[in-house]
Amino acid sequence: MSDPGPPTGSDTFGLPVVHATAYLTALREGGSLPGLVEADDLGTYVVKFTAAGQGPKALVAEIVVGELGRTLGVDIPDLALIEVDAELGRREPDEEVQELVTASAGLNLAVDFLPGSVGYDASFDVDAGQAARIVWLDAFVANVDRSARNTNLLVWHKNLWAIDHGACLRFHHAWGRPEAFATSAYRYDDHVLAPVGDPRSVHEELAGQVDEGLLADVLDLVPDAWLLPDPTRPDPLAPPDAPAARAAYVDYLLARLAQAERWLP
Ligand SMILES: Nc1ncnc2c1ncn2[C@@H]1O[C@H](COP(=O)(O)OP(=O)(O)OP(=O)(O)O)[C@@H](O)[C@H]1O
Numbered sequence: 001m002s003d004p005g006p007p008t009g010s011d012t013f014g015l016p017v018v019h020a021t022a023y024l025t026a027l028r029e030g031g032s033l034p035g036l037v038e039a040d041d042l043g044t045y046v047v048k049f050t051a052a053g054q055g056p057k058a059l060v061a062e063i064v065v066g067e068l069g070r071t072l073g074v075d076i077p078d079l080a081l082i083e084v085d086a087e088l089g090r091r092e093p094d095e096e097v098q099e100l101v102t103a104s105a106g107l108n109l110a111v112d113f114l115p116g117s118v119g120y121d122a123s124f125d126v127d128a129g130q131a132a133r134i135v136w137l138d139a140f141v142a143n144v145d146r147s148a149r150n151t152n153l154l155v156w157h158k159n160l161w162a163i164d165h166g167a168c169l170r171f172h173h174a175w176g177r178p179e180a181f182a183t184s185a186y187r188y189d190d191h192v193l194a195p196v197g198d199p200r201s202v203h204e205e206l207a208g209q210v211d212e213g214l215l216a217d218v219l220d221l222v223p224d225a226w227l228l229p230d231p232t233r234p235d236p237l238a239p240p241d242a243p244a245a246r247a248a249y250v251d252y253l254l255a256r257l258a259q260a261e262r263w264l265p
């Protein structure tokens with residue numbers, strides 16, 4: 001018989017699954033209190049916990065936008081799912097960390113840690129095409145977290161890496177009609193790379209890559225457990241809920257793609 005390998009199962013199909021072995025330190029500059037964690041593959045990860053502020057929805061956005069962005073040529077650290085035992089939290093002296101980690105027992109999101117990376121600032125010479133891809137992605141998914149104050153861009157090995165997509169896809173916090181999200185304008189004046197990259201210069205190329213198949217593939221990477229029933233979502237709520245939730249994300253994103261003239265600059 002072949003080795004069954006790690007416990008992936010249909011529900012975690014696609015992203016690698018690792019197991020947390022040590023909590024190293026809290027990344028206090030992050031509002032959601034991400035942790036630097038070592039895993040059984042000897043990797044070091046920035047872990048975003050399910051019990052943090054916005055709950056699993058922030059992790060859904062991290063996966064959907066992170067994997068979509070990667071497909072569109074934006075450098076984004078690799079994502080994985082990480083199993084966390086409550087025991088990992090109980091060993092922590094800091095009470096806030098202890099509570100967060102213990103309440104997040106189970107699957108969480110792991111972002112490959114880029115050691116020695118530094119936060120982006122204007123002295124870094126960004127390629128206009130790379131900037132345009134990031135601005136286009138952010139406008140498409142309505143990312144409000146790429147301002148000069150909080151760029152969520154890291155410079156690592158002379159490249160620009162995009163992180164922190166938890167605040168994208170705001171429609172999932174109160175699902176209204178898809179048109180409201182689809183047609184909402186984007187605040188380019190608040191985007192740190194908007195002066196450098198013109199999203200129109202890459203629109204045709206990137207929009208041409210986004211279709212129902214790609215979005216469905218990306219949604220398939222989200223664990224069922226994070227796609228909770230939601231009374232504000234316009235679809236049947238009876239279990240099994242996850243397929244309906246995935247289809248709703250795909251619909252809202254396709255609707256926004258079709259309205260690009262409303263959100264391009
Ligand atoms: N993959 C990574 N490699 C290296 N450092 C990282 C990585 N991911 C995050 N960091 C560091 O941790 C900080 C917090 O991460 P992140 O912005 O993802 O968390 P957050 O809690 O969502 O933050 P925010 O307060 O912006 O909402 C980053 O600003 C960065 O300094």
Ligand SMILES: [Mg+2]
Pocket residue numbers: 030031150152164
């Ligand atoms: Mg951040």
